[in-house]
Amino acid sequence: xxxxxxxxxxxxxxxxxxxxxxxxxxxxxxxxxxxxxxxxxxxxxxxxxxxxxxxxxxxxxxxxxxxxxxxxxxxxxxxxxxxxxxxxxxxxxxxxxxxxxxxxxxxxxxxxxxxxxxxxxxxxxxxxxxxxxxxxxxxxxxxxxxxxxxxxxxxxxxxxxxxxxxxxxxxxxxxxxxxxxxxxxxxxxxxxxxxxxxxxxxxxxxxxxxxxxxxxxxxxxxxxxxxxxxxxxxxxxxxxxxxxxxxxxxxxxxxxxxxxxxxxxxxxxxxxxxxxxxxxxxxxxxxxxxxxxxxxxxxxxxxxxxxxxxxxxxxxxxxxxxxxxxxxxxxxxxxxxxxxxxxxxxxxxxxxxxxxxxxxxxxxxxxxxxxxxxxxxxxxxxxxxxxxxxxxxxxxxxxxxxxxxxxxxxxxxxxxxxxxxxxxx
Amino acid sequence: xxxxxxxxxxxxxxxxxxxxxxxxxxxxxxxxxxxxxxxxxxxxxxxxxxxxxxxxxxxxxxxxxxxxxxxxxxxxxxxxxxxxxxxxxxxxxxxxxxxxxxxxxxxxxxxxxxxxxxxxxxxxxxxxxxxxxxxxxxxxxxxxxxxxxxxxxxxxxxxxxxxxxxxxxxxxxxxxxxxxxxxxxxxxxxxxxxxxxxxxxxxxxxxxxxxxxxxxxxxxxxxxxxxxxxxxxxxx
Numbered sequence: 001x002x003x004x005x006x007x008x009x010x011x012x013x014x015x016x017x018x019x020x021x022x023x024x025x026x027x028x029x030x031x032x033x034x035x036x037x038x039x040x041x042x043x044x045x046x047x048x049x050x051x052x053x054x055x056x057x058x059x060x061x062x063x064x065x066x067x068x069x070x071x072x073x074x075x076x077x078x079x080x081x082x083x084x085x086x087x088x089x090x091x092x093x094x095x096x097x098x099x100x101x102x103x104x105x106x107x108x109x110x111x112x113x114x115x116x117x118x119x120x121x122x123x124x125x126x127x128x129x130x131x132x133x134x135x136x137x138x139x140x141x142x143x144x145x146x147x148x149x150x151x152x153x154x155x156x157x158x159x160x161x162x163x164x165x166x167x168x169x170x171x172x173x174x175x176x177x178x179x180x181x182x183x184x185x186x187x188x189x190x191x192x193x194x195x196x197x198x199x200x201x202x203x204x205x206x207x208x209x210x211x212x213x214x215x216x217x218x219x220x221x222x223x224x225x226x227x228x229x230x231x232x233x234x235x236x237x238x239x240x241x242x243x244x245x246x247x248x249x250x251x252x253x254x255x256x257x258x259x260x261x262x263x264x265x266x267x268x269x270x271x272x273x274x275x276x277x278x279x280x281x282x283x284x285x286x287x288x289x290x291x292x293x294x295x296x297x298x299x300x301x302x303x304x305x306x307x308x309x310x311x312x313x314x315x316x317x318x319x320x321x322x323x324x325x326x327x328x329x330x331x332x333x334x335x336x337x338x339x340x341x342x343x344x345x346x347x348x349x350x351x352x353x354x355x356x357x358x359x360x361x362x363x364x365x366x367x368x369x370x371x372x373x374x375x376x377x378x379x380x381x382x383x384x385x386x387x388x389x390x391x392x393x394x395x396x397x398x399x400x401x402x403x404x405x406x407x408x409x410x411x412x413x414x415x416x417x418x419x420x421x422x423x424x425x
Numbered sequence: 426x427x428x429x430x431x432x433x434x435x436x437x438x439x440x441x442x443x444x445x446x447x448x449x450x451x452x453x454x455x456x457x458x459x460x461x462x463x464x465x466x467x468x469x470x471x472x473x474x475x476x477x478x479x480x481x482x483x484x485x486x487x488x489x490x491x492x493x494x495x496x497x498x499x500x501x502x503x504x505x506x507x508x509x510x511x512x513x514x515x516x517x518x519x520x521x522x523x524x525x526x527x528x529x530x531x532x533x534x535x536x537x538x539x540x541x542x543x544x545x546x547x548x549x550x551x552x553x554x555x556x557x558x559x560x561x562x563x564x565x566x567x568x569x570x571x572x573x574x575x576x577x578x579x580x581x582x583x584x585x586x587x588x589x590x591x592x593x594x595x596x597x598x599x600x601x602x603x604x605x606x607x608x609x610x611x612x613x614x615x616x617x618x619x620x621x622x623x624x625x626x627x628x629x630x631x632x633x634x635x636x637x638x639x640x641x642x643x644x645x646x647x648x649x650x651x652x653x654x655x656x657x658x659x660x661x
Contacts, residue, residue, distance in 0.1 A: 219488065316488055322487075399488065399489025399490040403493050
């Protein structure tokens, strides 16, 4: 079947052409990985000169992991995340990681990275949509185990009718797990956030897992501008003995949790222990706030502060809102925008402050349940007289047209729901 | 400042995604901004393919599919006649006074409802014989995508021809261009057909220029002049 093709075309056993980006030869790249030098997080984040490149979100994540001094990555394929961990696999081939393998399935993968984290190394995994749901039982046990690690969540539809497009309803399940959750807006964020996530995750007073979520395909598979520092520098390694919970080795038993599981003793002491344990997780989330401010420039970003109408959004909804703000600006209207970078811990105080002048707050979302609108409403309860409009929303991974946000800006929600035609802008 | 949202629809093997890359990269070379999102199911010849391209002289914030395009490019009449498209009808979401560029030697017999809706949208419908131009100029219909890129560049004025030429060069001489399995094997066939990459690039550029000239000759680049003729075509 390949007779029309030139002989150097490589095929797999099924006869499909093998293409994509081949892993560069380990020999020539190995030295490059070994020659990386450790710099301070401050230098890597803020001081190192940056070059502008036009790359996909998955490639941006790869560039982050290249500089993150990661010890082990454990993967399991699921669209649209597969490409991200495939890129990390190339890094392993180039010598940037000490170990990399494919787990059995998500439950196993989430358990395995937990083991790696407890052993004291810097661990990475990524998943998407249904894979996140499958791994969720284990993921909810990470914070209690006080395991610093990084989970990249590439959002996709989880509910039937099933699709592979970027709907982010899955994040609502993650919000109450105790895991720190950042939501990346674009390719640049998907480079910056993972690096910062590791540093925050491993602070002694934090010692929690961090998830960096991003909306699939439209960020991971599309190109955007990303400013990158040189690739010959990397973060300091994990200092596992400086964390809140000692690592598992032959001398130190692990966190008491796994030695004397409190669930097996139904008495007052065990209930109290469980309560204090959970309180400590959420207190640790709060203690992450100063580090998020230091490394990420705050839990939120505000565009046009003080505007009467504010849009509050996270992830891709921010990009769409920026365009709506730009178009409204062309008409002479100033619309404010709050980008929420950190979903957990949630920026309650920042949001109250940013919405102090607002008369109307619009919450565009890429999911059907409106989890962000609920977050915003509970954060602002009793703090604002503004009308909080829970929408617009798109479902099943559809992109949100800017026109839809503009409808909500220029019409009341009821009118917006009744109309069938887009507003001409 | 110019700003266009373009939806390209065609069928597998025509190079719709390649055209969008060439177009998008051309705009970036010209100093503008551009993003693109390809959209297709399993990669195979004759299956529906869409690609969404945003081009602008200013910042682009939006991501994802383009639901309300200003410009729609139809690379194959089967998109319309056989419904080979993810977006039905082919003009759905087209903004008022938007442009529809169709690869066809003669105007299509549209359903009365479709013709009426296009009229109501004041759509400017242009028929470009892209495959014919490709066959005449490059000796193969495989360059249809280049003709479409050349024509749309003339209509919207982005990118300029020099930047588009540079983009075609980069596409084939490549700097780490990531292609899919299907595209890679097709590239191989094309390269063999032309013998040399230099010749391949030259032929592709000739097609781009021919289609660009065709559009300019028909005054499609001056949208006010073109309007009357286009409305007549849409109203058939």
